[in-house]
Amino acid sequence: MSDLDIRPAAPADIPTIVAMLADDPLGAQRESPDDLTPYTAAFERLAQDPNQHQVVAVREGRVVGTLQLTIIPGLSRRGSTRSIIEGVRIHADERGSGLGTRLIEWAIGESRRQNCQLVQLTSDATRTDARRFYERLGFEASHVGFKMSI
């Protein structure tokens, strides 16, 4: 495999990121790759927030993966800072290549660099492969994740 670069996402990456968000059993029902307007607005907001890190993985000039890392200060656990990983997507051509592991390891490393004491994420319970994947990386499936659309 050729070299992989993980770098902050740029506005020009938005169409590819959205295409990856949509190319997913759950994402297909909730994304709109034909209308990028809401994504462009959200990207601007992310870009202005120093606690937000939307990154892309690039191989041979092609964006092949993405995730969002959020840094969250807090009082609990002796004033611990935690990070949250959201929206992990790997291009269909790259699934099974170890790129998911590389992206999550990048997120863990960046969380350490930012003095986080905890990394967390939630995964839809219907994504049965995800549990094995995250446990193999050292995560513990210790929590129940609740969501409410409002």
Next chain:
Amino acid sequence: MSDLDIRPAAPADIPTIVAMLADDPLGAQRESPDDLTPYTAAFERLAQDPNQHQVVAVREGRVVGTLQLTIIPGLSRRGSTRSIIEGVRIHADERGSGLGTRLIEWAIGESRRQNCQLVQLTSDATRTDARRFYERLGFEASHVGFKMSI
């Protein structure tokens, strides 16, 4: 029950908030109410971040509950903004009084006000009462919550 006020936490509330974080089967093992230094530093960081809302519930001048609400912009779900609730604590004297419901309803209302489309939280799987509580409020236990200490 007398009137309840939910307001942003102030530095003077830190000792009471930390005492509530520690007065909990899980919190007792991971908090240090005798040393407030790390909490004071974390509070300053929270206070400077416009996406962070550490609030307290006050009844008759006494702080009786707390939670942290974080606003997270993002690309997924058509550029949805989501909120995350962390560190929900109710003073021992007030448990069963409906205060937990009031605090979570406040967080949902504030999330709507800030144009969030999704509210989420994780609860330790050992907190068996929590599942019923959140489901009654309209949350769906649709996700697995993964954590890793680093």
